[in-house]
Amino acid sequence: MNDNGAAVLPSKTEPSRTELDSLVSLEIEQELDSAFSKMEVNNLNLYYGEFHALKDVSLSFPKNEVTALIGPSGCGKSTLLKTLNRMNDLVVGCRVDGKITLDGEDAYRDISVNDLRRRVGMVFQQPNPFPMSVYDNIAFGPRTHGIKKHADLDEIVEQSLRRAAIWDELKDRLKKSALGLSGGQQQRLCIARALAVQPEVLLLDESTSALDPISTAKIEELVSELKNDYTVIMVTHNMMQALRVSDKTAFFLLGDMVEFGNTDELFTNPVDPRTADYVSGRFG
Amino acid sequence: MMGKNDTPLELSAVGATGAAGANAVGNMPPISKYDNVSPRHNMSVRIASLVMRGVVYLGAIVATAVLLLIVGYILINGVPYITPSLFEWEYTSENVSLMPALIDTVLMAACSLIIAVPIGVGSAVYLVEYAPRGSRFVRIVRITTETLQGIPSIIYGLFGMLFFVTALHWGLSLLSGACTLAIMILPTIMRTTEEALLAVPDSYREGGFGLGAGRLRTVMRCVMPSAAPGITSGIILALGRCVGEVAALLFTAGTIAQIPNFVGQGAFAFLDSCRTLAVHMYVLASEGLHMNETYATAVVLLVVVTVLNLAANVAIKKLRKD
Amino acid sequence: MRPASVKEAAAKIMFAAAATISILAVALICVFLFANGVPAIAEIGLPEFLLGTTWKPNSGMYGIFPMIVGSIYVTAGAIIIGVPAGVACAIFLSRFASGKVASVLVPGIELLAGIPSVVYGFFGLMLVVPFIRNTMPSRGLSLLAAAFILGIMILPTIITVSKSALDAVPSKYYEGALALGATHERSVFRVLVPAAVSGIMAAIVLGVGRAIGETMAVVMVAGNQPIIPTSIFEGVRTMTSNIVLEMGYAADLHRGALIATGVVLFVFIMLITALFNAIKKNEVSR
Numbered sequence: 104m105n106d107n108g109a110a111v112l113p114s115k116t117e118p119s120r121t122e123l124d125s126l127v128s129l130e131i132e133q134e135l136d137s138a139f140s141k142m143e144v145n146n147l148n149l150y151y152g153e154f155h156a157l158k159d160v161s162l163s164f165p166k167n168e169v170t171a172l173i174g175p176s177g178c179g180k181s182t183l184l185k186t187l188n189r190m191n192d193l194v195v196g197c198r199v200d201g202k203i204t205l206d207g208e209d210a211y212r213d214i215s216v217n218d219l220r221r222r223v224g225m226v227f228q229q230p231n232p233f234p235m236s237v238y239d240n241i242a243f244g245p246r247t248h249g250i251k252k253h254a255d256l257d258e259i260v261e262q263s264l265r266r267a268a269i270w271d272e273l274k275d276r277l278k279k280s281a282l283g284l285s286g287g288q289q290q291r292l293c294i295a296r297a298l299a300v301q302p303e304v305l306l307l308d309e310s311t312s313a314l315d316p317i318s319t320a321k322i323e324e325l326v327s328e329l330k331n332d333y334t335v336i337m338v339t340h341n342m343m344q345a346l347r348v349s350d351k352t353a354f355f356l357l358g359d360m361v362e363f364g365n366t367d368e369l370f371t372n373p374v375d376p377r378t379a380d381y382v383s384g385r386f387g
Numbered sequence: 388m389m390g391k392n393d394t395p396l397e398l399s400a401v402g403a404t405g406a407a408g409a410n411a412v413g414n415m416p417p418i419s420k421y422d423n424v425s426p427r428h429n430m431s432v433r434i435a436s437l438v439m440r441g442v443v444y445l446g447a448i449v450a451t452a453v454l455l456l457i458v459g460y461i462l463i464n465g466v467p468y469i470t471p472s473l474f475e476w477e478y479t480s481e482n483v484s485l486m487p488a489l490i491d492t493v494l495m496a497a498c499s500l501i502i503a504v505p506i507g508v509g510s511a512v513y514l515v516e517y518a519p520r521g522s523r524f525v526r527i528v529r530i531t532t533e534t535l536q537g538i539p540s541i542i543y544g545l546f547g548m549l550f551f552v553t554a555l556h557w558g559l560s561l562l563s564g565a566c567t568l569a570i571m572i573l574p575t576i577m578r579t580t581e582e583a584l585l586a587v588p589d590s591y592r593e594g595g596f597g598l599g600a601g602r603l604r605t606v607m608r609c610v611m612p613s614a615a616p617g618i619t620s621g622i623i624l625a626l627g628r629c630v631g632e633v634a635a636l637l638f639t640a641g642t643i644a645q646i647p648n649f650v651g652q653g654a655f656a657f658l659d660s661c662r663t664l665a666v667h668m669y670v671l672a673s674e675g676l677h678m679n680e681t682y683a684t685a686v687v688l689l690v691v692v693t694v695l696n697l698a699a700n701v702a703i704k705k706l707r708k709d
Numbered sequence: 710m711r712p713a714s715v716k717e718a719a720a721k722i723m724f725a726a727a728a729t730i731s732i733l734a735v736a737l738i739c740v741f742l743f744a745n746g747v748p749a750i751a752e753i754g755l756p757e758f759l760l761g762t763t764w765k766p767n768s769g770m771y772g773i774f775p776m777i778v779g780s781i782y783v784t785a786g787a788i789i790i791g792v793p794a795g796v797a798c799a800i801f802l803s804r805f806a807s808g809k810v811a812s813v814l815v816p817g818i819e820l821l822a823g824i825p826s827v828v829y830g831f832f833g834l835m836l837v838v839p840f841i842r843n844t845m846p847s848r849g850l851s852l853l854a855a856a857f858i859l860g861i862m863i864l865p866t867i868i869t870v871s872k873s874a875l876d877a878v879p880s881k882y883y884e885g886a887l888a889l890g891a892t893h894e895r896s897v898f899r900v901l902v903p904a905a906v907s908g909i910m911a912a913i914v915l916g917v918g919r920a921i922g923e924t925m926a927v928v929m930v931a932g933n934q935p936i937i938p939t940s941i942f943e944g945v946r947t948m949t950s951n952i953v954l955e956m957g958y959a960a961d962l963h964r965g966a967l968i969a970t971g972v973v974l975f976v977f978i979m980l981i982t983a984l985f986n987a988i989k990k991n992e993v994s995r
């Protein structure tokens with residue numbers, strides 16, 4: 104017993120100078136890390152009834168960067184995305200285990216679901232503008248969150264549309280129905296609508312898969328610009344798109360996160376053979 | 388492929404600043420109007436949600452309460468007065484038996500269905516299976532069906548009185564009443580049959596034609612069987628309307644509480660006046676002499692209607708299962 | 710021709726003949742109604758008939774203005790009572806009710822739709838009319854009683870048609886609103902309901918058609934005085950009641966005037982049907 108006690112003691116004594124240095128630098132590193140990490144997922148397990156859709160996933164989404172989630176259909180990447188703003192709550196029989204944080208706050212406990220969804224905006228696969236005017240589409244979110252003055256709303260609408268790079272196209276038809284727009288315009292309108300509630304994170308759920316190549320290019324360009332102000336997390340089927348747009352990529356397979364790293368490294372020099380197979384198979 | 392020139396490696400190597408730096412968007416001020424939002428906003432959101440939910444639940448409660456109130460009130464007041472004398476074969480002003488009315492109801496409903504079902508189903512078959520889709524004839528038939536559907540029963544009653552009773556000299560009779568009801572329920576049968584036929588996948592028809600069957604055989608053997616539950620539910624709905632109808636029958640079938648004498652008169656019994664259960668109940672209620680028996684009659688009417696409703700639901704369930 | 714093709718051709722002709730019957734029926738209804746009603750209107754004089762405020766067949770006065778106003782009042786009352794509850798209930802069934810609750814309530818609403826109008830009328834006569842007589846300054850048989858009973862009667866129409874309009878709104882609108890941080894209630898009321906508004910309008914128009922055409926339930930509770938009511942507690946006579954009350958003993962011009970009342974009612978219904986179709990068309994084109 105005494106031996107054991109003696110063995111423990113030294114670690115509790117003052118660390119040596121070099122040890123201290125390394126501890127400090129570790130702390131700084133962690134601080135830096137958390138400063139750059141906007142959202143974190145820790146040991147996330149998700150079940151749809153009996154089905155285990157996400158298995159012990161942990162990763163952190165760096166601030167002001169674009170993170171792409173890739174993998175074959177049904178691998179859990181969209182599920183993960185919908186967990187980040189709790190849209191999975193709508194799915195009957197969906198159970199979430201683990202911890203998701205937004206700026207260190209527990210997204211499922213510390214933040215109300217409506218607040219979370221305001222701070223973590225989402226753009227869907229199919230453009231889904233509401234069947235009302237362009238203006239009312241953008242103003243819906245701000246009105247929801249308590250902005251009532253016309254001048255304020257006008258300003259938000261214009262700013263949001265400008266940020267989504269669609270102001271020039273739509274400024275003369277703000278009062279027209281949003282359903283009359285082209286698919287690409289509708290999707291950019293939806294991005295503007297998401298930006299209008301001043302989100303911190305933007306989730307894109309295969310948001311270009313329903314669009315033509317030109318509209319896709321416009322949205323990719325937009326995403327590259329938006330990351331200056333927002334943290335972007337996107338699900339994509341299109342590996343070229345992940346390469347073009349994202350800084351970090353996570354590869355999912357059957358509910359496992361196989362690999363997560365810098366996009367260029369993951370594509371050119373994957374660690375896991377499964378990633379290599381998937382990436383090269385798609386390119387081959 | 389997407390029309391961008393950057394190679395992937397370059398783009399991600401340049402990272403956060405490169406691609407966006409060229410564009411002005413990065414310099415935009417943040418949307419800051421949210422600073423002005425009243426701190427009590429969360430409270431008002433919660434109250435608004437509660438109010439909206441309250442309104443919606445209230446609507447559901449009102450509908451439920453109304454249903455329970457009507458059914459409960461009729462049952463409580465009527466069930467104790469369901470006595471054997473109410474079901475005696477002969478109607479007298481003492482026993483106010485509903486037996487003749489019950490039998491008349493069955494006769495009336497059967498006659499109108501015998502007239503309306505072949506016509507309704509036949510025209511739906513023509514519209515769906517034969518006529519070129521969107522042709523002028525189809526459009527006109529659609530418009531007339533919609534028109535018929537909207538006409539109130541009192542207008543059918545007026546028409547039946549002018550046409551069947553007076554112009555055709557059928558008098559106040561089972562036949563006049565049944566013909567009037569047949570026109571009234573025709574759109575219901577046509578519509579439900581059409582919907583049922585349209586729901587049958589085209590592959591069934593192709594299967595029939597592929598085997599060399601003609602159109603008639605294909606429709607009868609391949610399409611009709613899977614449309615049958617839908618058609619049945621439509622017929623049951625129509626039956627329900629026949630059972631509950633009063634306004635269309637007052638001036639076409641009359642109000643005499645007797646069973647048409649088919650034994651004595653043969654086919655001429657169709658020209659006898661008769662009263663259905665609903666008409667019987669109306670007459671009792673307006674005479675105001677036998678309120679307890681009126682409640683009891685209402686109970687019988689409710690039971691008949693409920694049974695028909697259940698039957699229609701069973702048919703629809705069967706359709707869904709297929 | 711081979712027997713099979715004869716059979717085919719005969720079948721086709723039979724089906725086509727069946728399809729023409731509905732056209733024939735509408736034509737006959739129009740011809741007989743107008744042929745018997747229009748001469749009476751001509752004899753009375755159109756302005757005197759439509760705008761005359763005195764209905765005294767014994768004195769040869771046939772003004773149906775009180776009945777037209779009565780029909781409109783009663784229908785408006787039914788809408789005021791039935792529409793809010795009906796639309797709220799439809800929203801409940803479409804977006805709030807659990808599967809279990811809906812599976813009980815929906816058949817209940819269908820039963821409500823199946824209850825014959827004479828039962829509604831009797832219920833009104835025995836429960837609603839005495840209640841009004843005992844608690845309000847009224848003899849009971851009144852505009853209020855008629856509007857109340859009609860409001861209940863149009864509930865199932867409003868609920869089922871509104872519910873199917875709400876069910877038809879794509880869920881992507883709902884999800885889009887939620888993703889912006891809106892509550893379930895706000896998403897439903899501010900996005901789904903506006904998206905379904907033309908379907909809900911169609912439901913209301915159908916309800917109007919049903920209310921204005923309803924006869925037996927109104928006759929039993931409305932009091933039926935052929936005068937324009939000055940308050941909801943007074944009796945009222947609708948066009949439908951006018952016909953059903955007097956047709957049994959009317960003759961000559963009196964009979965013609967009643968049929969002409971039917972013609973006016975018919976025209977009202979045609980206008981409502983046209984309005985309904987316009988709304989439907991608008992919905993499809995959107």
